Amino acid sequence: MMVTITRDRYVVISIITKEIGVNVQSIKTKVWHTYQKLYGISGSSSAGLYFEHFDENLQSGIIRCSHDSLPSLLTTLALITRVDDKDVLLYPSYVSGVINKAKKYLSKS
């Protein structure tokens, strides 16, 4: 029997905003809702979205998804313009297949 292993991708995102107090939890909810609006419950369940790490001071974080769903996640991020009635831009600055490399990039930036 062939064994298939799901490969993960780690997307480092920067939260660009001019306003203060953008809640990390609200960003997570917004990403989930937008993904579900675009690709449905079935799509979002197979995407394997997981918010690995968020740094409130750096205003950046790491989102994990399956490698098949990477384009869908990047489309979702490009569509988000407002979180908590505040204008934001979620910019995917780096994509890696290894979490340590993503964390290294995050700590450098």
Added chain:
Amino acid sequence: MSEMENTVKKLQLSIESNVLLNDSYSLLDYIEIANEIKIPIIIVNGITIEEKNKLITESKNSKFEFVSLTNIYESVLDTSYDLEQTILSFKNYLINMDSNQHIIVSRKNVSSSSIEEIKKNLAKIRFHHELVCVYSNAKNILKWVATDRRVDFISVDLHKNASLIDSALCSLIKQSGKLLEISLSTLLTSKDDKDFSQILRNGKKLMKLLKQNHVPFTFSMSPISPLHLRNGSQMRYLGELLGISYNKSKNSVFEYQFSKLVSNVIKIHDSSIFDGVKDVQ
């Protein structure tokens, strides 16, 4: 700069081709965000070449330095008449440019309800702007514009005039070497889910038609605020929603606009006599 860094920068080349300045946001606001998301070229709607040069002079003491393509042309000016060679020289300059430098380009959107008025406007503005774009809600105007040599882009709003584009217009656009500019800002500013699905439907229909007729198209965000700016890669992902795959929209976020821009800069430059002939001192 190492070869790898150059390759990475090359992959990131993108243009925002329709920034409209207003009282709420200045050019510096847009440049600040463009710098963060790595957009080196900003095309500003409504400013003339003289106004652009003034902005460039004023930027010398500010955080970001603005550069004009004409100045780059003068520095890379060679005796060859090959457009492709010149575009390559421009790209090399762009790849080696500092991260705080941004190229500013002037553009004018012409919109009118009659052909006569558009004719008058085009005659007045052509040599005052580096790029000229026409937007119209009338099919006969779009057909006339598709054959006019002074026009570079025909603008399409997925909300309003996308349904006017048909096969006949597509073949006219293709024959005359015009570009169809698709504004993606409507995807970000839709009122509700119904509105969003209507925009997607219009976009998918349009993309299918453009693919069938092999019409060159470009993406622009036409942002209403700096945070609505998206770089080339992000625009290509938004294009996937409209049914065009990421790999097939490679030229739509930089190559087409850039070659049009370079060819116009050469035409407008003082050394140009007419198409393909220039004064060499």
